[in-house]
Amino acid sequence: MTVILSVEPAASAPALRLRPWQTEDAVALVAAHRDPLLRRWLTTSLVSDTEARRWIDDQSEGWATGVRLSFAVLECSGKSSDAGRPVGHIAVKATDSSKALATVGYWTSAEVRGQGIASRALEVVSRWALGAQRIMPLARLELLHAVDNHASCRVAEKCRYALRSILPAQPPAFPREGHLHVRINGDA
């Protein structure tokens, strides 16, 4: 089953279409990963077409096993079927199936930031993930970011992920404190 989600156009931003990553997205993926902000905040950096294709294969495997549900975010210039190249990514990754718990992750390409793409895409994915879908039944979604990643914190707030706690730094992987935001079923 292929899950496709849609977001209506906003006053100053086009409609969005979210679908699983596809092999032909590899070039756009590598281009997006050249951005220093992505390199700063993401643990995964894709520099070659081979790495990007392997990463896309991993996303397909995540859908097949139901443990990682990730979406490419595409802007629609006209009809919803007329979507262009991916400009963002939203992932829902299972962390504890017994507690129906998952974490969300996201990025947008440098050239499209500040148009509400991350927050509109995260909102539709959060509603879907906490809704009636049976691939990964969930009661709670968590969102973690470094305290000084202010744009990510703002996206969390806009999507009603409540700030629950400050996480201690865990160098070397996480040299700064973090924010744990949570959205629970029923908030959807």
Ligand SMILES: CC(C)(COP(=O)(O)OP(=O)(O)OC[C@H]1O[C@@H](n2cnc3c(N)ncnc32)[C@H](O)[C@@H]1OP(=O)(O)O)[C@@H](O)C(=O)NCCC(=O)NCCS
């Ligand atoms: C975080 C990220 C996904 C936001 O993408 P986006 O498409 O620009 O998000 P939106 O337009 O929906 O919202 C961004 C909000 O952050 C705000 N913002 C951006 N930079 C900011 C900064 N330095 N300080 C405070 N707020 C900031 C914007 O003003 C906007 O809020 P507003 O709508 O109230 O004006 C994008 O910056 C990104 O890809 N960063 C690198 C990867 C990353 O950090 N991922 C999250 C890891 S936890």
